[in-house]
Every structure is written in structure tokens, then in C-alpha cells.
Amino acid sequence: MSSDLGTRAVGPATAIPRARAGGSGLGWVAAMVLVAVLLEVSVMPYINVADGIPDIIAPTIVVVALLRGSLVGAVAGFSAGLLLELTAPVGTLGVLALLYLIVGAWCGRYCEREESAGLLAPLALSVVAALCVQLGYLAFQLLLGHHMPASEFVGRVLFPTLALTALLSPPVLLIARRLLGAPRVVEPYSVIS
Amino acid sequence: MAVAATTGIARRRANVRRAVIAVLVVACLAIFTGYFRESTGGPLHGAQSTAASVVAPVQEVATKALQPFRDAWGWANSLKDARDRAAALEAEVADLRGLAADNAVRDQRLAEFESLFGVEALVDPKTGIGGYTPVTGLVVTRSITDWYRNVRISVGSSKGVVRNAPVVAGTGRGAALVGVVTAVSSDTADVAFITDGRTEVGATIPAAGNPPGLVQSTTPGQLKLTGVPRAAPVKLNQDVVTSGFMVKGLPSIYPRGLPIGRVSSVGSQEVDVQQTVQVTPYLDPRNLAYLTVLTPQSPEAKRRAAGG
Numbered sequence: 002m003s004s005d006l007g008t009r010a011v012g013p014a015t016a017i018p019r020a021r022a023g024g025s026g027l028g029w030v031a032a033m034v035l036v037a038v039l040l041e042v043s044v045m046p047y048i049n050v051a052d053g054i055p056d057i058i059a060p061t062i063v064v065v066a067l068l069r070g071s072l073v074g075a076v077a078g079f080s081a082g083l084l085l086e087l088t089a090p091v092g093t094l095g096v097l098a099l100l101y102l103i104v105g106a107w108c109g110r111y112c113e114r115e116e117s118a119g120l121l122a123p124l125a126l127s128v129v130a131a132l133c134v135q136l137g138y139l140a141f142q143l144l145l146g147h148h149m150p151a152s153e154f155v156g157r158v159l160f161p162t163l164a165l166t167a168l169l170s171p172p173v174l175l176i177a178r179r180l181l182g183a184p185r186v187v188e189p190y191s192v193i194s
Numbered sequence: 195m196a197v198a199a200t201t202g203i204a205r206r207r208a209n210v211r212r213a214v215i216a217v218l219v220v221a222c223l224a225i226f227t228g229y230f231r232e233s234t235g236g237p238l239h240g241a242q243s244t245a246a247s248v249v250a251p252v253q254e255v256a257t258k259a260l261q262p263f264r265d266a267w268g269w270a271n272s273l274k275d276a277r278d279r280a281a282a283l284e285a286e287v288a289d290l291r292g293l294a295a296d297n298a299v300r301d302q303r304l305a306e307f308e309s310l311f312g313v314e315a316l317v318d319p320k321t322g323i324g325g326y327t328p329v330t331g332l333v334v335t336r337s338i339t340d341w342y343r344n345v346r347i348s349v350g351s352s353k354g355v356v357r358n359a360p361v362v363a364g365t366g367r368g369a370a371l372v373g374v375v376t377a378v379s380s381d382t383a384d385v386a387f388i389t390d391g392r393t394e395v396g397a398t399i400p401a402a403g404n405p406p407g408l409v410q411s412t413t414p415g416q417l418k419l420t421g422v423p424r425a426a427p428v429k430l431n432q433d434v435v436t437s438g439f440m441v442k443g444l445p446s447i448y449p450r451g452l453p454i455g456r457v458s459s460v461g462s463q464e465v466d467v468q469q470t471v472q473v474t475p476y477l478d479p480r481n482l483a484y485l486t487v488l489t490p491q492s493p494e495a496k497r498r499a500a501g502g
């Protein structure tokens with residue numbers, strides 16, 4: 002019996018992890034979150050259809066959670082949301098962090114299941130995650146007393162955002178899978194090995 | 195025994211996972227509660243300002259690097275919309291002919307106001323727009339959500355930009371008000387547009403006898419002028435400008451006479467004591483690459499920006 006106080010993989014969810022056998026890839030996770038936030042605040046506002054702006058954070062958090070579990074997904078979501086609110090000119094702090102945290106924690110539950118063979122499932126999760134973030138932000142804005150006609154929100158913001166997110170998600174998912182390798186639940190703990 | 199140990203480890207892992215997630219959720223709630231309760235000079239707003247300064251150079255580089263692609267996208271769109279644009283331009287030419295006649299009346303009225311309220315300095319080409327010096331900045335990033343119609347520009351307190359400074363942009367008829375500076379760091383400034391739901395501008399309609407009103411955003415991108423008495427002779431296409439009026443001893447942060455937009459509809463119910471005036475802003479600032487901040491120089495301008 003021995004104990005290990007470090008961060009380590011307690012998976013694998015698949016039989017043989019293919020990539021990054023030496024580590025859990027948390028460095029790549031941090032880099033992906035940083036790059037995604039930079040792209041979201043610098044590039045994405047210019048790739049707009051109507052008033053919709055692609056949400057590249059959602060697929061990033063979804064794929065991190067799918068490949069590294071709830072805890073890493075939640076921390077990545079929290080960090081990405083907070084960084085986004087610190088660097089983008091939005092009038093909130095902590096709201097997007099909470100929404101992306103929930104997305105990461107929720108999607109991480111699928112990490113221990115058998116990995117999907119195709120892109121459809123993670124792509125669908127990314128779009129659903131973006132939808133949840135948009136609706137969550139809408140609810141928060143309504144609580145603050147800000148209003149937008151439902152038709153305008155759905156037609157000019159929500160649908161374009163989801164469509165653009167769906168278009169941009171596949172490369173994000175593929176790059177992340179390439180960098181992080183097979184799904185492995187990573188959690189801080191002290192356990193018997 | 196092995197099964198029991200495995201179960202214990204799994205339970206312990208689950209507890210750790212739940213605890214960390216719970217701590218993060220509580221942190222989020224604490225952060226946004228603190229953020230909305232503190233003043234704009236509080237530590238969380240300060241952290242936001244610092245982060246903005248750190249990221250601004252990267253955003254500026256990305257903005258410039260993407261400019262050719264945006265231009266290409268705009269060119270492709272312009273081809274697609276060429277026919278519509280031609281029709282719109284014809285309508286605009288007709289509109290401008292009417293406005294040319296309006297201008298003569300407005301010039302006369304402007305001369306009166308200049309003598310009364312010092313608007314002469316506002317349009318003095320040497321000193322900028324009346325006690326202000328224009329400082330132009332590149333739009334380095336835009337709001338990532340339609341709920342906030344604001345941008346961040348690449349000039350900050352090091353160039354004399356202060357909070358509450360008016361922000362203008364050029365139109366075919368001269369500069370028009372597009373927003374106000376809401377936060378400043380050394381190298382960046384956040385600008386809330388007048389079409390943002392949180393921005394209110396004291397405004398008036400010179401051609402209707404200067405009734406005092408308040409311009410607010412209705413739906414994003416549209417404005418309404420409230421508080422206009424029913425008796426005021428408001429008509430379509432009249433110009434709406436900032437009033438600069440003092441309310442309860444506090445001066446307006448906007449100098450008098452900055453163009454805002456044009457009356458696009460007027461209406462009222464029989465029981466109303468006020469008119470419902472819809473205003474179309476002169477331009478949609480969301481697509482502009484550069485914005486000009488009017489940095490206050492005169493004591494009057496500085497007093498307006500300071501709010502007292």
C-alpha cells in the first residue's frame with residue numbers, strides 16, 4: 002500500500018491511451034484555454050453573422066471535459082470564463098465563469114464512458130453547451146433588468162451563434178484530441194495505487 | 195477487502211471532485227456578487243482593468259493582422275449587396291438634398307447657441323470640439339455578446355482619456371456622438387455606445403424648440419427620446435443633439451450640441467402628456483474601426499467629465 006499525493010490519471014477510460022503517455026496533458030489544457038480565450042476576444046467578434054459571434058470556448062471546454070473528466074473540465078471552464086470576463090469588454094465578472102464551469106463539470110461525466118467513434122456526439126455537446134451558456138447569460142441579463150425582444154435574441158443572436166459555433170467546433174475538437182490523446186479521468190487525490 | 199478499498203477510493207475521489215466544484219461555484223457567486231456591489235474603483239474592477247491592459251497589445255496585433263481578412267469579407271459582402279446599396283445611396287442622396295436646406299437653418303440656430311453656451315469653441319477646428327482635444331483610437335476588441343454594445347479602444351489615460359469623456363465618430367455630416375468612456379486603463383479605454391441599454395444621454399431637438407429629453411436604447415441599436423412634452427412641435431427627420439443641461443446641480447457629461455441622430459417616428463396617445471419619439475442614430479458604431487475620444491481640456495469640460 003502506498004499513497005500518491007500528486008495529480009495523476011486514474012483512468013484510462015479506453016484500454017490504451019495513445020498519446021501523451023507520460024503525463025495527463027494539463028499543460029496542453031492550460032494552453033488550449035489561453036489560446037481559446039485570446040481567439041474569442043480578439044478574432045471571434047469579427048466573424049459574426051447578424052449579431053451572433055461564434056463561441057469557441059464552449060467546444061474547448063467540452064472537449065477538455067470529455068478527455069480529462071469533470072474536475073479538469075470544471076476548472077478549465079471556470080478559468081476560461083473568468084479570463085474571458087477579465088479581458089473582454091463585458092459588464093460582468095463571474096457569470097461566464099459559472100456557466101462554463103457548469104458546462105465543464107457536466108460534460109466531464111461522459112469521460113468515463115466509451116469514447117465516441119465520430120465527431121457527431123462531441124459536436125452536438127458543443128452546440129448544446131453554447132446554447133446553455135447563451136440561455137444562462139440571457140437569464141442573468143433578465144435578472145439585471147436588461148431586455149431584448151425574444152425574436153431578436155433567437156433570430157439574430159442565438160441561431161447565428163450556434164451555427165457559427167457548430168462550424169468552428171470540429172477543428173477545435175480534432176486538435177484537442179490530437180494534443181490530449183485518449184480520454185483519462187484526471188483528479189487530484191491521495192489513493193492507494 | 196479489495197472491493198471495499200476500491201469503493202472507498204471512488205467515494206473519496208467523488209467527494210474531492212464535488213468539493214472542488216462546489217468551491218468554484220461559490221467563488222463565482224462571490225465574484226459576481228462582489229463585482230456588482232462594489233464601485234467602479236473596486237478591486238475586481240481594478241483587476242479587470244489590469245487584465246485589459248495586459249491583453250490589449252495582443253488584441254491590437256490580432257486586430258491589425260485580421261484587417262485584410264475583414265476587408266476581404268467586407269468586399270465580398272459589398273458585391274453581394276451592391277444592388278441594395280445603390281438603392282440605399284439614391285435614397286440617401288435625396289435625403290441629403292433635404293438636409294442641405296436644413297443646414298442653413300441649423301447654422302443660424304447654432305450661431306445663437308454659440309454665443310450663449312460657448313459652442314463656438316466646440317466646433318473650433320484648432321481646439322477640437324469646444325474645450326476638448328480629440329484623441330483617436332483603434333477598436334481593439336468588441337463585446338462578445340449583444341447585451342453589451344461596447345468596445346475597447348487602444349488609447350487610455352496615458353493619452354489623456356478620462357472616464358465619462360464623450361466619444362464621437364465621423365459621418366457624412368460631421369462628427370456624431372456614439373458613446374462614452376466607461377472605464378480607463380493606461381493604454382485602453384472601454385466605450386459604451388449610446389445604443390447600449392445602460393447608456394442615457396440628455397438630449398434635445400433644436401428645431402422643436404429645445405424640449406429637454408433623455409435618449410435611451412430601446413432594442414439594441416435603436417433609440418427613443420423620452421420626456422418630450424406633447425406640445426413640442428417634433429417632426430420627422432429633425433436632428434437630435436445632446437442638451438448639456440444641468441440636472442439637480444449635476445452637469446451633463448456631454449457638451450451641448452453633439453449630434454446624436456434623427457427623429458424617425460413621433461407618436462402619442464390622447465391621454466399622454468409626453469410624446470413617444472423614436473430616434474435613429476446617425477451611424478451604427480459597431481462596424482467602425484476607429485473612434486475619437488473628446489478629452490476634456492477646458493475647466494468646463496473637465497467639470498462635466500468629473501460629474502460636478
